[in-house]
Amino acid sequence: MSETASATPLSAADVALFNKWWHAANYLSIAQIYLLANPLLREPLKLEHTKPRLLGHWGTTPGLNFLYLHLNRIIREQDRSILFVAGPGHGAPGVVASTYLEGTYSEYFPEVTQDADGLARLVKQFSFPGGIPSHAAPTTPGSINEGGELGYSLSHSYGAVFDNPDLIVACVVGDGEAETGPLATSWHSNKFLDPKTDGAVLPILHLNGYKIANPTVLARISPEELLSLFRGYGYDPIVVEGDDPDTMHQKMAVAMDTAFAAISKIQKAAREDNDTTRPMWPMIIMRTPKGWTCPKTVDGLRTEGYWRAHQVPITDLTKPEHLKLLDTWLHSYKPEELFDENGTLMPEIAALAPKGERRMSMNPHANGGLLRRDLRLPDVTEYAVPVSSPGHELGEATRVLGSWLRDVMKENLSSRNFRVLAPDENNSNRLNAVLDVTNRAWNAETFDYDDRLAVDGHVMEILSEHTCQGWLEGYLLTGRHGFMSCYEAFIHIVDSMVNQHAKWIKQADEVSWRAPIASLNYLLTSHVWRQDHNGFSHQDPGFIDHVLNKKAKTVRVYLPPDANTLLCTAKTCLESRDRVNVIVAGKQPEPQWLDMESAIAHCAKGIGIWEWASNDKGGDPDVVMACAGDVPTMETLAAVQLLNKHLPDLKIRVINVVDLLTLESKSQHPDGLEDYVFDSLFTTDKPVIFAFHGYPALIHKLVYKRTNCRNFHVHGYREEGSTTTPFDMTVRNHLDRFHLVQNVIRHVPGLASRAAYANQAIADKLVEHTHYVAQYGKDLPEIVNWRWS
Amino acid sequence: MSETASATPLSAADVALFNKWWHAANYLSIAQIYLLANPLLREPLKLEHTKPRLLGHWGTTPGLNFLYLHLNRIIREQDRSILFVAGPGHGAPGVVASTYLEGTYSEYFPEVTQDADGLARLVKQFSFPGGIPSHAAPTTPGSINEGGELGYSLSHSYGAVFDNPDLIVACVVGDGEAETGPLATSWHSNKFLDPKTDGAVLPILHLNGYKIANPTVLARISPEELLSLFRGYGYDPIVVEGDDPDTMHQKMAVAMDTAFAAISKIQKAAREDNDTTRPMWPMIIMRTPKGWTCPKTVDGLRTEGYWRAHQVPITDLTKPEHLKLLDTWLHSYKPEELFDENGTLMPEIAALAPKGERRMSMNPHANGGLLRRDLRLPDVTEYAVPVSSPGHELGEATRVLGSWLRDVMKENLSSRNFRVLAPDENNSNRLNAVLDVTNRAWNAETFDYDDRLAVDGHVMEILSEHTCQGWLEGYLLTGRHGFMSCYEAFIHIVDSMVNQHAKWIKQADEVSWRAPIASLNYLLTSHVWRQDHNGFSHQDPGFIDHVLNKKAKTVRVYLPPDANTLLCTAKTCLESRDRVNVIVAGKQPEPQWLDMESAIAHCAKGIGIWEWASNDKGGDPDVVMACAGDVPTMETLAAVQLLNKHLPDLKIRVINVVDLLTLESKSQHPDGLEDYVFDSLFTTDKPVIFAFHGYPALIHKLVYKRTNCRNFHVHGYREEGSTTTPFDMTVRNHLDRFHLVQNVIRHVPGLASRAAYANQAIADKLVEHTHYVAQYGKDLPEIVNWRWS
DSSP states (O other): OOOOOOOOOSOHHHHHHHHHHHHHHHHHHHHHHHBSSOTTOOSOOOGGGBOSSOOOOOTTHHHHHHHHHHHHHHHHHHOOEEEEEEOSTTOHHHHHHHHHHTTHHHHHSTTSOSSHHHHHHHHHHBTSTTSBOSSOOTTSTTOOSOSSSOSOHHHHHHHHHTTOTTEEEEEEEETTGGGSHHHHHHGGGGGGOOTTTSOEEEEEEEEOOBOSSSBOTGGGSOHHHHHHHHHHTTEEEEEEEOSOHHHHHHHHHHHHHHHHHHHHHHHHHHHHSOOOSOOOEEEEEEEOOTTTTSOSEETTEEOTTSGGGSSOSSOOTTSHHHHHHHHHHHHTTOGGGTBOTTSOBOHHHHTTSOOGGGSGGGOGGGGGGGTOOOOOOOOGGGGOOOOSSTTSSEEEHHHHHHHHHHHHHHHHGGGTOEEEEESSOTTTTTOGGGGGTSOEEOOSOOOTTOOSEETTOSEEEOSOHHHHHHHHHHHHHTTOEEEEEEETGGGGGGHHHHHHHHHHHHHHHTSTTOOOOBOEEEEEESOGGGOTTTOGGGOOOTHHHHHHTSOGGGEEEEOOOSHHHHHHHHHHHHHOBSOEEEEEOOOSEEEOOOOHHHHHHHHHHSEEEOGGGOOOTTSOOSEEEEEESHHHHHHHHHHHHHHHHHOTTOOEEEEEESBGGGGSBTTTOTTOBOHHHHHHHHOSSSOEEEEESSOTHHHHHHHTTSTTGGGEEEEOOOSOOOSOOHHHHHHHTTOSHHHHHHHHHHHSTTHHHHOHHHHHHHHHHHHHHHHHHHHHSSOOHHHHTOOOO | OOOOOOOOOSOHHHHHHHHHHHHHHHHHHHHHHHBSSOTTOOSOOOGGGBOSSOOOOOTTHHHHHHHHHHHHHHHHHHOOEEEEEEOSTTOHHHHHHHHHHTTHHHHHSTTSOSSHHHHHHHHHHBTSTTSBOSSOOTTSTTOOSOSSSOSOHHHHHHHHHTTOTTEEEEEEEETTGGGSHHHHHHGGGGGGOOTTTSOEEEEEEEEOOBOSSSBOTGGGSOHHHHHHHHHHTTEEEEEEEOSOHHHHHHHHHHHHHHHHHHHHHHHHHHHHSOOOSOOOEEEEEEEOOTTTTSOSEETTEEOTTSGGGSSOSSOOTTSHHHHHHHHHHHHTTOHHHHBOTTSOBOHHHHTTSOOGGGSGGGOGGGGGGGTOOOOOOOOGGGGOOOOSSTTSSEEEHHHHHHHHHHHHHHHHTTTTOEEEEESSOTTTTTOGGGGGTSOEEOOSOOOTTOOSEETTOSEEEOSOHHHHHHHHHHHHHTTOEEEEEEETGGGGGGHHHHHHHHHHHHHHHTSTTOOOOBOEEEEEESOGGGOTTTOGGGOOOTHHHHHHTSOGGGEEEEOOOSHHHHHHHHHHHHHOBSOEEEEEOOOSEEEOOOOHHHHHHHHHHSEEEOGGGOOOTTSOOSEEEEEESHHHHHHHHHHHHHHHHHOTTOOEEEEEESBGGGGSBTTTOTTOBOHHHHHHHHOSSSOEEEEESSOTHHHHHHHTTSTTGGGEEEEOOOSOOOSOOHHHHHHHTTOSHHHHHHHHHHHSTTHHHHOHHHHHHHHHHHHHHHHHHHHHSSOOHHHHTOOOO
């Protein structure tokens, strides 16, 4: 541990000036929370100058302002490229105030000028209808971390510095946020960082002791435990503790100097002496009172340094004594010494801000779309699986994709802007070809028998979906590209993170100065239909349902039925911007349907009739057999073959859906088919037997506005699973060929009477299947060896 | 740290016997993974004796078997009540083998006898169709933790020991699992444990070094960091490391003796000397080779102690050399010395198991339904909000609920079987009355000004939804009751956990010897419509969508429109069993609609016509105005009032939905209305303007089979939010009274022509609203002060 020395690197004049900046930032923070007008208190404060509803979080704000100021000193003195990530919840008053003081806010939002009028706009908009939220958001200059839902600041920060050797992210972690699971494990990100080719994260644990209504765990363990914990996480903590501002400025200056010197030393050793051994990275633990510098008590009740300072310390301004207390509090920062008569920050204070893009709020990495360079994507046709005729060959879709991803990695390796991530599942998901051209990132201990671990690897694996997701988000938000694979059932672990990212994308799209970023791309594999071996706990196709609640413009769901369609889909996803793309595809050997030319055409439309499998040429079908997903497609085609055999006169149209959102109405989703197109595919009155990868009700939800919606009969996952065979999974959920045939017979008018023999054959076959599986533990050879013909 | 002494507490005979048990457990584990028949190798091993598909995870198994054996020694010698929680993924071969050896498996599954026939059944069923999964599951005796999705073993363990002072949970944490976020923060659970009135958890970190394809982080940091990390978490680690079985038996015996002595000492200090200061609880770190005792190499490739031992070390038994290697491996445990000629475990080995309920697999806490006692629930009528006429009074629903929960807590405090949980939101969610009768559980440092923290408190708050959920699941699974409140948007953080719990409930219901447990009850408040102040990141009503994908029997969703209906609903939930109940209700002052008598009647049906708000008496309505949720109910009634004023001849029927699943078809959900009842409520042909709390498509999904489904026009959350006013939130999403009226006018045939004046008035009012909000930052007084009349 580096003890905080009692050195005094700052002159008395420095300290005085630092206090002025800090006072200005604190003053503007409080003004944002409380004031609707009269921002500089040039009139006596009256109730009508205050907001009708007091919102915002003072508690963490003075600490954030303090840190921002001290980071600015480092930038000025050392010409560093630093990003500020505010982990504590609802810290926007401070971040916005600081970015205003350094001028960025006025550059991005020209109406918020550097004068009294601008200040009035600044304070009014905060937590005000049509204004800005109380936490760092896409509207906040310099932010890549939404401070609404907590837990992701540190993984975002590491994501930002991967492949950005000159960038340092100062990540403030709140002691509330630190209790979340995602944050608790993300400290280990230092084992995945290359001091040579990556930048650095300086974590700053902000111990102010309280959450909304409770003390925090980390503030109430012994100093020994606290230091031990962070050393165990692999950091070298520097403690800065106190409440006297002048002393604290000196301590923090020493701590910052120490931390940045340590970073420089580590990076120098790695970059000049090639010593990439994992170092103990510095971190700062800052312990200050909650709501530092607010009234000690309000109505006689403890406030500063207590949970009552978490949000709004003075709550009822209709009480004259509260209004007076607010007035006194605001005046304690002496605004008249901070802003000139125009309401412009005094030049000597303003001079504490770095210049141009060195300002943390103007750092281009925080508006990553500006830095984004398109990936070089190899031509997918060169990776095509040969398909001599539909369904003839078998292929492992994700393994084929792996070859293409390998070359995406290879083509872009020199740009260092593409990473592949998985929660310890990259090989299990059969993307291992990527490891032919790069390694797994790993900077913990290695042994000579280790397999493709390297400090500069570009495949990221940790058994934490949260950390993978956080890294990827940070990487994308700073202008790079990525691809994450995951077992389908367990992607729900990051439901809430994808929510927040989708919301970020939607909001950023509404902020004029934010440039589009690369999409968040998921490959969900080891999916529900091939989790027969792992059983019920591994079976859940509901992530699709989850993402479809997000704003239509932002989300896409693809269900490519084979390898070539998967290749086309993956390319589309890596080319797209500002989206969350979900691809679901299996990793097991499955029949291949489309040659590359057909795959390209099919994926371009996203949905289409498979003429080669249909026999309704030139006329109306008796039934539409629709399918979405690889296993449902196979079962549908097997059902068609059975129907062709038993009921050769039946006119069947086969439709395959790759882009699930084509089913939705055009008014609901940009990919939605026009009604007349939909009707031309699905008819307006014929039964549609739909074999779907996920929960059946999702299809009903998508098509409820369509003319023929009442004739849709959807087969999908009915939450029935067990440890069983692949085909038995479909049988248990009625997605199998036999149940599909039975449903065709049930719903095509007049067919039942003609289909007695077929019905009996099907029923017999289901019984035979069940007995065979129970006895031999595998599927009937005719099922395993089935091919379309 | 307690160093492992070099003592040898075991005699040579003990060690020999321990090895025999361990060999038997390992042998049966491998037999389960590989064998279909010939379980004791009494015939020469042939390919047809092996499974067609090799599944299961050997890697963690020998370690689990080793620990199980040593815990049994402690139980025998010290007469302890211990539960075994297997955190490592897919550890079932070991757990099942151990429970078979101690006889429990045969008692629960009588066909799996203690002889060769029983062994044949035991080995065949594993990972075989219709059999058992490869991870601990509801079918596993003694298990309360599903080992499929990782991360929850430790929070489950703490949940199990709360209020169970005589119980100790030995929780094995895998080093893969330890990388997950939920696990990483759950180590801090020790700050919430009372050594006097709670039991103890003995965490055992099982460092075997590898995940599926990667090393683990904790196995690749220095010993100093590792010890430092766990001391920082507040534990006193005892390290047991090695690969020589005989030595390891001695080391583990010393470690177990040390750990249990430490637990006894801590508990004695708390219970006899009243010293409840948070102690450093013991933990064990066991470092052994992955797949310990399997072949060192297979095909010349490193296997034991490497990731290749993670699942099935020998993979292709069609190769004669692989079959032979398996044969050699199995014979290395000398099965002929372990089982007698009948195939029954030798009596001297069997004697190592504890007796009766002291066997970990027969511990009644692991089948908590057996121990469950119903809660004493106060009569809700005594907590009723007076409602003189509908909509006249205001009330804060969750605050009213808080009073009742306070007395639920009070009535059951002596039974110590009820806990209230929240991620630092108990007071924010206005359930603070509960703190009048108990405190917040807290055993970290306290100060004299702290607010209602106590070591034996029954309100659990940590800023980790995962930990709250894990504690609650552990508490419920061991036979107790609980109630968890959470901000609606952030409950998605535990989407995946609720998935797994719902799956557990469904499967446990199919296991004859598992008794029903209390339901998992959620109150989701601070909901989407009143997150106007926190903004877009806090707005997501999609958890309902998520839970509705789970098995119908298991899930319920309630949307009580006011305080009295909330009270009735909460009582129903606390009385129910084997369910996941989701209640969504607001905390803000809102109009109260039903007196208690009406509320009871309404909730009993779950859905009903509100006659007092309807004017279609004795005839068909022109329009049905339906609502579900508190804010949608208010907006619907305000719309009805506007319609009554402007279009007094319009016949309106108002339907309120409390139990959302009544909308679903009876064939899909037990609460679903019969079609004829549904039709009698919603008509078969009239427009239904439905104001819904959540995403609108969910209603379409629920009603798609109903006759009148095409006439449903649903208003709900359209993923449009910002920092704004409460009413503006409804306007932005078209859920407000004005948009509802506009939609009535649009959809009632012939109404548009009569409604020109009304339409204009509505349009003007929307403009006025928008201007007012932008100027004053609050809603129009006529909106704020609106009352039904």
